[in-house]
Amino acid sequence: MLLAIVESIGRQVILWMENSGRIIILVGNTLFHLREKPRMNHVLHQMAHLGVDSLPIVLLTILFTGMVITLQTATEFIKYGAQSSVGGVVAIAMARELAPVLTGVVVAGRVGAAITAEIGSMKVTEQIDALRVMAINPIKYLVVPRLLACVIMVPILVIFADVIGTVGGYLVATLYAGISSFTYIHSITLFTVVNDIIGGLVKAMFFGGIIAIIGCYKGLTTGEGAEGVGRATTASVVSSIILIFISNYFLSLVLYR
Amino acid sequence: MIKLENISMSFHGKHILQGIDLEVKKGETLVVIGPSGSGKSTLLRLMVGLLKPTQGEVWIKGQEISHLSEDNLNKVRIGMGMVFQYSALFDSMTVGDNVAFGLREHTAMTEAEIQKIVARNLRMVGLAGQQDVMPNELSGGMKKRVSLARAIAIRPEIMLYDEPTAGLDPIMSGTIDRLIMNAKRVLCVTSVVVTHHMSSAFKIADRVAMIHGGRIIEVGTVEQIRQSENPVVQQFILGLKSPSAYVRRRSEMR
Numbered sequence: 217m218l219l220a221i222v223e224s225i226g227r228q229v230i231l232w233m234e235n236s237g238r239i240i241i242l243v244g245n246t247l248f249h250l251r252e253k254p255r256m257n258h259v260l261h262q263m264a265h266l267g268v269d270s271l272p273i274v275l276l277t278i279l280f281t282g283m284v285i286t287l288q289t290a291t292e293f294i295k296y297g298a299q300s301s302v303g304g305v306v307a308i309a310m311a312r313e314l315a316p317v318l319t320g321v322v323v324a325g326r327v328g329a330a331i332t333a334e335i336g337s338m339k340v341t342e343q344i345d346a347l348r349v350m351a352i353n354p355i356k357y358l359v360v361p362r363l364l365a366c367v368i369m370v371p372i373l374v375i376f377a378d379v380i381g382t383v384g385g386y387l388v389a390t391l392y393a394g395i396s397s398f399t400y401i402h403s404i405t406l407f408t409v410v411n412d413i414i415g416g417l418v419k420a421m422f423f424g425g426i427i428a429i430i431g432c433y434k435g436l437t438t439g440e441g442a443e444g445v446g447r448a449t450t451a452s453v454v455s456s457i458i459l460i461f462i463s464n465y466f467l468s469l470v471l472y473r
Numbered sequence: 474m475i476k477l478e479n480i481s482m483s484f485h486g487k488h489i490l491q492g493i494d495l496e497v498k499k500g501e502t503l504v505v506i507g508p509s510g511s512g513k514s515t516l517l518r519l520m521v522g523l524l525k526p527t528q529g530e531v532w533i534k535g536q537e538i539s540h541l542s543e544d545n546l547n548k549v550r551i552g553m554g555m556v557f558q559y560s561a562l563f564d565s566m567t568v569g570d571n572v573a574f575g576l577r578e579h580t581a582m583t584e585a586e587i588q589k590i591v592a593r594n595l596r597m598v599g600l601a602g603q604q605d606v607m608p609n610e611l612s613g614g615m616k617k618r619v620s621l622a623r624a625i626a627i628r629p630e631i632m633l634y635d636e637p638t639a640g641l642d643p644i645m646s647g648t649i650d651r652l653i654m655n656a657k658r659v660l661c662v663t664s665v666v667v668t669h670h671m672s673s674a675f676k677i678a679d680r681v682a683m684i685h686g687g688r689i690i691e692v693g694t695v696e697q698i699r700q701s702e703n704p705v706v707q708q709f710i711l712g713l714k715s716p717s718a719y720v721r722r723r724s725e726m727r
Contacts, residue, residue, distance in 0.1 A: 338563075346561035349521050349554075350575050350627075351547035 242355070242433050246363055249356045258361035266327045266362070267369025271376060273326060274319050278377040281314055282306065282384030290393035302393070303400035304407025306385040311412040312472060315377035317464050320423035323370055324456035328431040331362055332452035335435025336445040344436070354436070363428040370424030371417040378413060415471040422467060423460050430456045474499045474631060474663040475520055480529035482515055482687075489515050491687045493529070502657055502664040504674040507684035508709065513667040514558070516684065517633050520665060521553055522546040533631070551579055554624030554662075558636040560616035562608040568595070568619050569604030575627040594622040598652055614645035618652065625656055632656060634666040638673050650676050671710050675699070683709065 290302045335358055338344050347354050382404065389395040434452035438444045480493040490512045497503045505513050518524040519531055522538050531539045533549050541549070562571050572591045576582055582590075588604075595601055598618035608616060617637060624632060634653060638646035650673050657664055668674050674681055674695075681698045683691040683706050691698060691706045701707060708715060 341564070342557045342559060342561035343563055345518075345523055346555070346557060346563070348523060348543075349550055350578065351550040352578060353543055353547065 238437070239429065239433050242359070242436070243429055245355045246359050246429070249353065249360050250364075252356065254360055254364055255357075258357075259364045262361045262365035263369050266323075266330070266365050267373060270323055270326055270369075270373060274322050274373050274377055275380050277318055277322050278310075278315055278381040279384040281318055282310060282381030283388045285309060285314065285381075286385035286388040287392065290389055290395060294393060294395075299393070299395050300399050300403055301407070302389055302395055303382075303385070303403030305403075306389075307382050307404040307408045308412055310381040310385070311378050311408065311416045312468070313416075313464070315374050315381055316416045316419040316423060317460060319370060319374050319377045319420065320427070320460040320464075321457055323366070323373065323424070324427045324460060325453055327366065328427045328452050328456045329449050331428065331431030332435040332438070332449045333445060335432055336438035336448045339436060339438045340441060340445060359428070359432045359436075362432060363425060366424035366428035367421050368424070370427070371420040374416055374420040378416065411472075415467075418471060419464060419467045422463055426459045426463065427456050430459065474501075474534060475665065476530075476532035477516075477519070478530045478532070480516075480519060480526045480531065482512070482519065482524065483527045489687055490519075490526075493684075493687075493689055495682060495689060495692070497663055497665055499663055500657075500661055501679045502653070502666065502677055504666045504668060504678035504681045505684055506669060506671070506674050506681060506709065508669065511684045512687045513669075513684055514635050517555075517635050517665060517667050520631075521550060521555055521633055551627070552629055553631045553633065554627065554629035555633040556617065556620045556624050556635065556637050558639055560608075560613075560620040562616055562619055562623070564608050566608075567604060568600070568606045568608065568611070571608065571619060572604075572623045572626050574623065579627060590626060591622075594626055595619075597625075597655070598622045599648070614641050614648070617641065617645075617649055621649070621652055621656070625660060625662075628660060630662060632660075632662045632664045634664065634668075636668055637666065638668060638670050643672075646670060646673060649673075653677050669709075671712075685709075 286302065286306050289305055290299065293299050293302050293305075335344070338358075344354050344358075347357060386397070386400055389400045390397050431452050434448040434455070438448040475495075475497040477493050477495045480490055481488065482490040493516065495503075495516075505516060507513050515524060519526055519539075520533070522531070522541065525539050529539070530537050534552070536549060538546060538549055562568075563574065566574070569588075569591050572594055573587045576587045576590060591604060592601070595603055598621055600615060600618055600622070603615075603619075608619070611619065621637075637649050637653065641649065653664065653666065654677055656662055666674070666677060678695050680692060680694055682689050683698065683703075685705055691701055691703050693701070698706065698710065704717070707713070
């Protein structure tokens with residue numbers, strides 16, 4: 217019984233290490249192909265498909281997040297007479313953590329799943345093999361444009377998220393909590409520095425990279441059939457979200473010391 | 474043109490191919506026959522470098538490819554075309570874009586020249602004017618024909634066909650057979666065709682190799698294979714229940 221448990225744990229550890237190794241190799245290969253001129257039409261197509269199309273859902277998510285954070289913060293801060301800090305606290309939380317992480321999670325759910333499903337179905341229908349037979353490197357053709365698109369577009373989405381989150385907070389602060397417009401905006405200018413925003417954008421670039429690499433990796437290693445694609449898509453979203461949360465902690469540690 | 478030397482291939486400890494020696498001469502059509510799961514498609518994938526052998530060497534046009542990197546393999550693959558069992562058309566592209574794909578990627582042709590070749594190839598496979606159709610609007614036979622038009626677009630020296638007539642009705646199978654023979658005649662390609670349709674095999678082959686249990690058990694011309702004394706070969710080509718059924722039938726005839 218005990219032996220079986222140890223064996224099972226050992227198998228999982230080996231599998232985890234195997235997967236980690238393969239992901240590192242994929243990252244290495246992708247970076248290697250980045251030295252060549254990327255196919256700009258592919259990159260732009262992916263930027264539109266993966267980035268622009270995600271904007272409405274990102275805006276909606278972050279708008280309500282900004283609103284609820286302000287609702288909670290304002291209620292508590294007003295009790296202690298600290299309403300002049302609400303705008304700054306919301307803006308810092310938004311720029312440093314909420315906008316990049318939540319945008320990452322939303323994009324992982326939408327874009328990461330789409331990348332895995334698309335590449336996975338190409339794999340099971342032998343389209344990846346067809347690419348290779350036609351002397352096209354799948355990493356250069358499929359992974360590089362998606363990586364570039366995600367690394368460029370997630371930070372852009374975060375800029376929009378920063379703005380809309382703060383606007384959502386402003387609406388709740390002024391219309392619901394009774395904080396004056398001047399106090400809210402003055403607090404933002406007082407508390408927030410450029411590095412808060414830049415740090416969030418650096419995080420967003422990392423998250424974009426995680427989403428693209430995990431999405432592509434899970435697609436390229438999809439098992440047989442429709443069931444395999446479904447399983448890979450779920451695994452892609454779950455792995456990306458977990459990695460976003462873990463890396464977010466360490467990035468915060470490094471970026472906001 | 475193609476030479477396999479002492480090839481063995483295993484997946485997860487299971488031997489798929491063992492000690493395969495096979496040569497395909499320039500301009501020849503070799504048909505590989507054998508029951509499902511005997512390793513025919515694996516053999517084809519080894520020839521194009523999609524798989525690397527556990528042991529042995531794969532020579533294409535005098536170059537050993539089993540140890541090449543993906544980028545160096547691509548230089549060899551430019552001279553090769555393959556028709557996949559399920560066509561493997563790029564489903565996000567139109568038929569025209571599928572056929573034009575290799576030309577756009579590997580040649581400096583103008584778009585007008587590419588469109589001319591696309592139109593000619595589609596006409597050749599009986600699908601003239603279908604450039605703007607999406608692959609999901611096509612039947613299985615039409616997909617196979619587009620796949621063939623795509624594969625021959627860059628004028629390869631070697632063509633590989635993985636079960637080109639599988640799942641097609643006899644009339645469409647005949648059409649595909651004629652297209653394979655046409656491609657050989659017009660483009661002088663060296664072809665390897667994996668199939669278990671004996672009528673197709675005997676129609677298009679210069680030589681036939683029978684694979685069974687991961688080993689090549691017989692290689693010869695169509696006539697030699699028809700006359701083979703090997704009960705396993707006869708069981709396969711006559712569609713008998715077992716090799717002993719052939720032995721019994723032969724002794725009855727004597």
